[in-house]
Amino acid sequence: MYTIKIKINDIPVEVEAGTTILRAAEKIGIKIPTLCHLNLHDFKVDHTPASCRVCQVELKGKGLITSCATSVYEGMEVFTNTQKALRARRVVLEMILSDHPKDCLVCDKSGNCELQSLGEQLHLRNVRFKGRMSKHPLDFSSQSIARDMSKCIMCRRCETMCNTVQTVGVLSNTGRGFDAVVDTPMHRPLQDTKCTFCGQCAAVCPTGALMGIEHMADVWRVLNDKNKFVVVQTAPATRVAIGEMFGMEPGTIATGQMISGLRRLGFDRVFDTSFGADLTVMEETKEFIDRLNNGGRLPILTSCCPSWVKFFEHQFPDLLDIPSSCKSPQQMFGAIVKTFYAKKIGINPKDIVVVSIMPCLAKKYEAARDEHQIENMHEVDYSISTRELGFMFEEACIDLTHLPKEKYDNPLGESTGAGVIFGSSGGVLEATLRNAAEILDKKPLQNVDFHEVRGLDGFKETEVEINGIKIKAGISCGLGNARKLLEKIRKKEADYHIIEIMACPGGCIGGGGQPFHHGNTEILQKRSEALYRIDKKSKKRVSSNNEAIKALYDEFLDNPGSSKAHQLLHTIYRKRNKE
Amino acid sequence: MCNNCNFNNLKYDSLESYISTLVSNSSSTTERQASLLPVLYKAQEIFGFLPEEIQEFIAAKLNIHLSEIYGVVTFYSYFTMKPQGKYRISVCTGTACYIKGAEKVLKRLSNELGIDEGEVTKGLTYSLDTLRCVGACGLAPVVMVNDKVYGNVTEDMVPRILKDCKEGKNE
Numbered sequence: 086m087y088t089i090k091i092k093i094n095d096i097p098v099e100v101e102a103g104t105t106i107l108r109a110a111e112k113i114g115i116k117i118p119t120l121c122h123l124n125l126h127d128f129k130v131d132h133t134p135a136s137c138r139v140c141q142v143e144l145k146g147k148g149l150i151t152s153c154a155t156s157v158y159e160g161m162e163v164f165t166n167t168q169k170a171l172r173a174r175r176v177v178l179e180m181i182l183s184d185h186p187k188d189c190l191v192c193d194k195s196g197n198c199e200l201q202s203l204g205e206q207l208h209l210r211n212v213r214f215k216g217r218m219s220k221h222p223l224d225f226s227s228q229s230i231a232r233d234m235s236k237c238i239m240c241r242r243c244e245t246m247c248n249t250v251q252t253v254g255v256l257s258n259t260g261r262g263f264d265a266v267v268d269t270p271m272h273r274p275l276q277d278t279k280c281t282f283c284g285q286c287a288a289v290c291p292t293g294a295l296m297g298i299e300h301m302a303d304v305w306r307v308l309n310d311k312n313k314f315v316v317v318q319t320a321p322a323t324r325v326a327i328g329e330m331f332g333m334e335p336g337t338i339a340t341g342q343m344i345s346g347l348r349r350l351g352f353d354r355v356f357d358t359s360f361g362a363d364l365t366v367m368e369e370t371k372e373f374i375d376r377l378n379n380g381g382r383l384p385i386l387t388s389c390c391p392s393w394v395k396f397f398e399h400q401f402p403d404l405l406d407i408p409s410s411c412k413s414p415q416q417m418f419g420a421i422v423k424t425f426y427a428k429k430i431g432i433n434p435k436d437i438v439v440v441s442i443m444p445c446l447a448k449k450y451e452a453a454r455d456e457h458q459i460e461n462m463h464e465v466d467y468s469i470s471t472r473e474l475g476f477m478f479e480e481a482c483i484d485l486t487h488l489p490k491e492k493y494d495n496p497l498g499e500s501t502g503a504g505v506i507f508g509s510s511g512g513v514l515e516a517t518l519r520n521a522a523e524i525l526d527k528k529p530l531q532n533v534d535f536h537e538v539r540g541l542d543g544f545k546e547t548e549v550e551i552n553g554i555k556i557k558a559g560i561s562c563g564l565g566n567a568r569k570l571l572e573k574i575r576k577k578e579a580d581y582h583i584i585e586i587m588a589c590p591g592g593c594i595g596g597g598g599q600p601f602h603h604g605n606t607e608i609l610q611k612r613s614e615a616l617y618r619i620d621k622k623s624k625k626r627v628s629s630n631n632e633a634i635k636a637l638y639d640e641f642l643d644n645p646g647s648s649k650a651h652q653l654l655h656t657i658y659r660k661r662n663k664e
Numbered sequence: 665m666c667n668n669c670n671f672n673n674l675k676y677d678s679l680e681s682y683i684s685t686l687v688s689n690s691s692s693t694t695e696r697q698a699s700l701l702p703v704l705y706k707a708q709e710i711f712g713f714l715p716e717e718i719q720e721f722i723a724a725k726l727n728i729h730l731s732e733i734y735g736v737v738t739f740y741s742y743f744t745m746k747p748q749g750k751y752r753i754s755v756c757t758g759t760a761c762y763i764k765g766a767e768k769v770l771k772r773l774s775n776e777l778g779i780d781e782g783e784v785t786k787g788l789t790y791s792l793d794t795l796r797c798v799g800a801c802g803l804a805p806v807v808m809v810n811d812k813v814y815g816n817v818t819e820d821m822v823p824r825i826l827k828d829c830k831e832g833k834n835e
């Protein structure tokens with residue numbers, strides 16, 4: 086790789102060939118505004134439609150060019166803040182805003198909207214152009230994703246996420262000219278499509294066009310209902326992200342503050358989804374070993390990600406028998422609360438409300454699936470995202486940074502490090518391998534760290550020898566990577582024993598319900614590292630050592646894989662329409 | 665084959681055999697995507713329009729997401745998702761035709777036929793649409809009936825154009 090010398094605003098810069106003007110300018114502290122452009126370097130996503138033109142700069146002798154899409158060349162001279170460039174950006178922004186509902190005060194995205202920040206950055210005080218306004222019906226059909234296309238600026242980032250990264254293929258540019266809009270096939274409500282509700286489109290949408298469906302009002306209602314006993318569970322990935330909404334550094338572990346915040350909101354019990362994760366490990370390990378020993382279908386695929394589950398139900402209906410039949414930690418947790426725990430504390434399960442705090446928008450859909458009910462009760466009543474919890478704290482005047490660190494309630498708040506790393510890609514597999522190794526080798530593990538399965542890479546693999554058997558394990562995150570693996574399995578070209586799949590790049594830490602990363606994937610890296618730090622510090626790092634789990638089996642479930650466990654903790658999958 | 669289809673299998677068969685001349689199981693994604701336009705063109709020629717079920721059929725055969733196909737169908741004004749009349753009347757509303765009075769011609773046609781732009785008469789005899797420049801600006805305003813071109817059209821020529829249809833001159 087050779088370097089190139091250019092000048093930006095008369096300042097010499099030397100960068101690698103192929104660098105864009107945008108990146109070169111960053112090196113000398115010039116942050117040119119962008120809008121349509123999205124570069125998720127760690128996931129090999131470079132979305133550069135160069136359609137919005139807000140990143141224009143002046144190239145000596147040439148005039149205006151887009152800095153996001155133009156690579157440097159030797160001797161190039163660029164000016165980023167000439168009057169011509171500034172005016173061009175302003176005019177472009179005014180044109181975009183001339184067809185944008187300017188209702189920021191009551192918009193979900195307010196405070197996180199890239200269009201809004203752009204207005205701030207350019208100090209726009211007036212929109213001179215008046216013209217026709219696009220009108221599109223709202224789509225609130227699903228449990229997970231809200232669509233308000235009148236706020237769409239046609240950057241088409243969502244299409245890149247849905248079609249290229251996830252290969253789900255629900256969103257497409259339709260129509261032309263002024264009427265062009267990102268839409269579902271045949272303009273169907275999202276609920277009636279093969280959308281997996283991964284929320285990756287909403288995670289990158291710069292405006293309020295794609296958002297999560299909110300369930301905060303339901304949670305406020307039950308918290309204020311004297312007749313309800315409200316139990317909350319917090320997913321592993323939420324504790325290392327929620328702090329960002331209160332100005333903490335990415336990667337801050339805010340478990341203790343989050344717990345005390347939840348108590349102040351009025352939850353009767355604050356429990357941990359990582360307990361559910363440990364339980365999932367117990368059941369899944371049992372299923373894995375059974376298949377391994379009895380010539381069952383291999384590889385076994387993990388099934389804790391609802392978005393991934395919906396993906397294979399639509400797109401690989403011929404492989405419905407390979408995923409593990411285990412429910413996800415969220416659902417296992419809910420099922421245990423409404424049976425075992427309700428009985429233990431002597432409260433009618435009909436008066437118990439289970440709320441989950443999830444990094445995910447698909448968890449809302451998962452909680453509402455028909456399969457996840459016990460005697461006509463939903464195992465989980467409401468699932469809200471990390472962002473929604475942050476909003477609830479804000480509304481209740483709770484500043485997380487000033488809260489004491491408290492601990493989870495017992496017994497469903499007890500977890501091991503293995504249950505916590507579920508939040509990062511590779512974590513479920515690592516947790517399962519730890520458990521399988523202990524069971525098969527019949528002795529405690531010497532080394533519980535499986536470093537090669539960690540990190541944000543879309544595909545990772547490892548081979549471990551357990552009790553004389555070589556176990557080949559694969560991990561993929563991002564549904565596009567999952568598709569490649571599934572196609573190999575379908576063609577019988579894959580010889581894995583066990584595979585973990587998460588729909589979101591990086592795993593749950595990068596879920597669609599997390600605080601926005603605005604394209605900075607370093608934040609995800611830090612969240613992931615924080616989870617492994619928690620694991621490292623945990624006294625117990627293998628799920629079967631969780632005392633509360635042991636007690637649960639002793640008092641209630643018998644053994645992993647028992648008929649009681651099957652009835653409560655396992656599920657079935659169904660074939661869904663190809664489109 | 666499609667379970668709830670409204671078309672006879674012969675039409676599907678002929679579309680399928682056309683598709684098999686363009687792509688096979690071993691075709692790359694690029695090849696399959698490149699074949700989409702000709703396939704849609706052929707499908708509209710065979711069925712007259714491209715409703716949901718035909719787009720789904722093509723999606724399955726070409727292994728392309730339905731969303732992508734729908735995007736293409738709604739992008740090109742040539743493709744239509746509604747059934748067309750036996751006589752497809754299209755008024756050019758490109759710049760030249762527009763300036764020379766295409767709007768008036770359109771209005772008159774709409775009055776005579778009792779339908780709006782984008783609609784079709786009962787019994788599927790006439791359908792009325794607008795087109796962007798058809799490249800015959802010298803003849804503006806231009807009206808096309810199926811493949812026949814009428815140039816320098818005035819409002820008053822509308823009854824004659826419809827009469828030509830009735831007399832079978834436009835088939």
Ligand code: SF4
Nearest residue numbers: 237238240241243290
């Ligand atoms: S919905 Fe959002 S991400 Fe998609 S094109 Fe519109 S503004 Fe961009």
Ligand code: SF4
Nearest residue numbers: 247280281283284286
């Ligand atoms: S939620 Fe995921 S699958 Fe659904 S439209 Fe968005 S990116 Fe596509």
Ligand code: FES
Nearest residue numbers: 120135137138153
């Ligand atoms: S950010 Fe460069 S054109 Fe949109």
Ligand code: FES
Nearest residue numbers: 756758761797800
């Ligand atoms: S504008 Fe009608 S033919 Fe060109």
